[in-house]
Amino acid sequence: MKIAILPGDGIGPEIVTQAVKVLNALDEKFELETAPVGGAGYEASGHPLPEATLALAKAADAVLFGAVGDWKYDTLDRPLRPEQAILGLRKNLGLFANLRPAILYPELAGASTLKPEVVSGLDILIIRELTGDIYFGQPRGVRECPDGPFKGQREGFDTMRYAEGEIRRIAHVAFQAAQKRDKRLTSVDKANVLETFQFWKDIVTDVHKEYPDVALDHMYVDNAAMQLVRAPKKFDVIVTGNMFGDILSDAAAMLTGSIGMLPSASLDANNKGLYEPSHGSAPDIAGKGIANPLATILSAAMMLRFSLGKPEQADRIENAVKAVLAQGLRTGDIHEAGTTKVGTEQMGDAVVKAL
Amino acid sequence: MKIAILPGDGIGPEIVTQAVKVLNALDEKFELETAPVGGAGYEASGHPLPEATLALAKAADAVLFGAVGDWKYDTLDRPLRPEQAILGLRKNLGLFANLRPAILYPELAGASTLKPEVVSGLDILIIRELTGDIYFGQPRGVRECPDGPFKGQREGFDTMRYAEGEIRRIAHVAFQAAQKRDKRLTSVDKANVLETFQFWKDIVTDVHKEYPDVALDHMYVDNAAMQLVRAPKKFDVIVTGNMFGDILSDAAAMLTGSIGMLPSASLDANNKGLYEPSHGSAPDIAGKGIANPLATILSAAMMLRFSLGKPEQADRIENAVKAVLAQGLRTGDIHEAGTTKVGTEQMGDAVVKAL
Ligand SMILES: CC(C)[C@H](C(=O)O)[C@@H](O)C(=O)O
Numbered sequence: 073m074k075i076a077i078l079p080g081d082g083i084g085p086e087i088v089t090q091a092v093k094v095l096n097a098l099d100e101k102f103e104l105e106t107a108p109v110g111g112a113g114y115e116a117s118g119h120p121l122p123e124a125t126l127a128l129a130k131a132a133d134a135v136l137f138g139a140v141g142d143w144k145y146d147t148l149d150r151p152l153r154p155e156q157a158i159l160g161l162r163k164n165l166g167l168f169a170n171l172r173p174a175i176l177y178p179e180l181a182g183a184s185t186l187k188p189e190v191v192s193g194l195d196i197l198i199i200r201e202l203t204g205d206i207y208f209g210q211p212r213g214v215r216e217c218p219d220g221p222f223k224g225q226r227e228g229f230d231t232m233r234y235a236e237g238e239i240r241r242i243a244h245v246a247f248q249a250a251q252k253r254d255k256r257l258t259s260v261d262k263a264n265v266l267e268t269f270q271f272w273k274d275i276v277t278d279v280h281k282e283y284p285d286v287a288l289d290h291m292y293v294d295n296a297a298m299q300l301v302r303a304p305k306k307f308d309v310i311v312t313g314n315m316f317g318d319i320l321s322d323a324a325a326m327l328t329g330s331i332g333m334l335p336s337a338s339l340d341a342n343n344k345g346l347y348e349p350s351h352g353s354a355p356d357i358a359g360k361g362i363a364n365p366l367a368t369i370l371s372a373a374m375m376l377r378f379s380l381g382k383p384e385q386a387d388r389i390e391n392a393v394k395a396v397l398a399q400g401l402r403t404g405d406i407h408e409a410g411t412t413k414v415g416t417e418q419m420g421d422a423v424v425k426a427l
Numbered sequence: 428m429k430i431a432i433l434p435g436d437g438i439g440p441e442i443v444t445q446a447v448k449v450l451n452a453l454d455e456k457f458e459l460e461t462a463p464v465g466g467a468g469y470e471a472s473g474h475p476l477p478e479a480t481l482a483l484a485k486a487a488d489a490v491l492f493g494a495v496g497d498w499k500y501d502t503l504d505r506p507l508r509p510e511q512a513i514l515g516l517r518k519n520l521g522l523f524a525n526l527r528p529a530i531l532y533p534e535l536a537g538a539s540t541l542k543p544e545v546v547s548g549l550d551i552l553i554i555r556e557l558t559g560d561i562y563f564g565q566p567r568g569v570r571e572c573p574d575g576p577f578k579g580q581r582e583g584f585d586t587m588r589y590a591e592g593e594i595r596r597i598a599h600v601a602f603q604a605a606q607k608r609d610k611r612l613t614s615v616d617k618a619n620v621l622e623t624f625q626f627w628k629d630i631v632t633d634v635h636k637e638y639p640d641v642a643l644d645h646m647y648v649d650n651a652a653m654q655l656v657r658a659p660k661k662f663d664v665i666v667t668g669n670m671f672g673d674i675l676s677d678a679a680a681m682l683t684g685s686i687g688m689l690p691s692a693s694l695d696a697n698n699k700g701l702y703e704p705s706h707g708s709a710p711d712i713a714g715k716g717i718a719n720p721l722a723t724i725l726s727a728a729m730m731l732r733f734s735l736g737k738p739e740q741a742d743r744i745e746n747a748v749k750a751v752l753a754q755g756l757r758t759g760d761i762h763e764a765g766t767t768k769v770g771t772e773q774m775g776d777a778v779v780k781a782l
């Protein structure tokens with residue numbers, strides 16, 4: 073089985089190195105092939121998603137992705153900026169289902185900015201549609217405003233769109249995920265204002281008929297943002313569109329206070345997927361050897377479970393991560409008095425040892 | 428000076444009654460005229476924003492609004508649902524600037540789900556554009572999908588749009604608000620994905636030239652949602668579009684744990700405005716006499732300051748509210764051990780007494 077390794081920019085290479093070390097320490101052997109992406113892709117061949125990188129990602133059984141982005145690329149034209157690589161991979165590989173667990177490890181309860189009673193034991197799963205919505209909808213651009221009081225001025229515009237089949241397939245993923253958990257699904261929309269999300273709500277309601285064992289409720293996105301702050305543990309699985317999911321999944325991740333721990337999976341219709349940490353490329357700490365590699369290591373575990381059919385190996389990695397936390401090892405981002413501060417490489421080594 | 432009083436649905440009438448009592452207790456006398464809106468408008472004349480109500484709101488110098496919405500209207504066609512009244516008022520009155528302070532009163536620090544050190548002393552101002560964006564952009568609807576893999580299926584769609592002048596005027600409001608505070612403005616966008624918000628960012632950057640004394644920074648909306656949870660006190664003034672502002676202002680309000688305390692103002696180009704509590708109509712507790720009237724009373728204070736040119740009267744009300752909090756009076760939503768639980772009417776009476 074072949075895994076495309078795309079380290080990217082900033083702390084990407086350091087954290088991916090640790091995840092690769094963990095993969096290589098398993099009994100199962102995988103073929104790993106590395107390619108540049110993001111700013112590194114641009115440096116190597118003038119485009120954030122070089123053709124060879126995309127071809128490798130397409131040919132592989134799964135993709136392990138680090139992170140992309142650095143301030144030094146901020147002045148490039150938008151199509152050349154690092155983030156375009158991740159959008160291009162999602163669209164070209166058809167990775168429409170983004171799974172982002174927000175879990176608070178008991179050992180890290182203190183890292184949250186929320187009171188312990190509000191977040192301890194938090195375990196929610198946000199499922200974000202990833203290839204539709206206003207992220208990709210055409211037409212978009214800057215044009216002359218065609219009507220209204222600002223007619224004739226320049227205006228920026230974008231199109232939000234969701235087709236029936238696009239909503240159905242993400243709804244199926246969400247109901248099936250809920251079936252494997254506490255059987256409660258919250259569909260987040262803005263049906264009181266947006267046609268797209270009234271349609272979303274109607275289709276999700278229709279798909280629900282096939283999953284009578286799952287309790288479905290609908291919530292407006294503004295209320296969902298409030299409830300995540302007020303009582304996040306009341307959620308089990310949340311499903312929403314690309315734009316709302318971008319915002320809510322980051323807010324949910326931050327509730328844990330330890331975004332350096334949170335993996336994510338982006339899956340296509342056949343469970344092929346791209347796996348990446350929920351955090352970004354953190355160029356400010358790149359190369360210092362202090363970044364937390366655990367989100368990337370846990371992303372590799374998700375990869376083994378969802379795309380490579382190796383749940384036992386996934387369990388091994390996840391248990392090893394729990395073990396190093398129990399040993400009191402912490403990178404700087406999650407360090408507290410009474411625990412042992414370690415660097416990126418030491419953390420990776422500790423996970424390998426605990427395997 | 429004439430004030431249109433629109434109590435609306437749910438707890439709206441109860442809380443507005445208390446605010447009216449406070450207004451009537453001031454030395455200045457105002458002409459108050461009441462009209463039905465939302466579900467009450469629909470009951471009275473078949474439309475959530477009856478023509479006479481809109482005419483009154485247009486003719487008045489300011490509007491004091493309660494809240495709209497009740498589950499019993501959920502099955503109505505969208506154009507007849509209570510929320511359409513608030514959208515219609517915003518659009519018809521040109522109320523493009525929504526000011527939503529998120530303030531944590533020292534006495535209520537315990538009400539937040541966040542740790543005291545993260546939120547104590549919180550005082551941020553969110554300025555949300557209120558008459559543009561995907562809320563009103565045409566075209567929108569459900570149609571046959573014109574292209575792509577889902578071609579021929581039904582799809583829901585909406586248009587996000589911002590014209591140059593629309594962005595300029597809200598940017599001016601935001602820079603001027605920042606000048607009166609800590610002179611720091613964060614413009615929230617999604618310029619890495621949306622054409623509308625790249626354009627937004629460019630225009631805000633241009634308007635900044637006229638306000639060299641204000642420090643401007645730009646933040647992506649997903650990161651803003653995270654930073655509100657991680658370190659909300661780092662913000663001073665936030666300006667953003669209608670859709671992102673809907674989500675972020677509710678999240679920010681909930682950080683305080685006491686959304687029952689938070690007023691809001693929606694202003695036109697001449698500082699005429701609509702004033703309403705940040706919370707909703709709470710039909711589950713309507714008629715029980717337990718709702719918190721303070722957000723509405725504080726909205727009346729904002730009205731005196733921004734639209735009616737009576738800052739001293741506004742100060743009096745705000746000081747009276749601080750006094751009742753200091754006396755230990757609390758409605759159920761903000762009640763804690765060691766304080767005195769009171770009902771809606773008692774709370775209103777206490778504010779009048781403290782004036
Ligand atoms: C980098 C950016 C385009 C991307 C997104 O908005 O989807 C990121 O925020 C994410 O959530 O993966």
Ligand SMILES: CC(C)[C@H](C(=O)O)[C@@H](O)C(=O)O
Nearest residue numbers: 264265294510511513514673
């Ligand atoms: C009721 C609804 C249409 C409205 C909005 O989305 O603007 C509300 O959430 C608000 O923030 O005032």
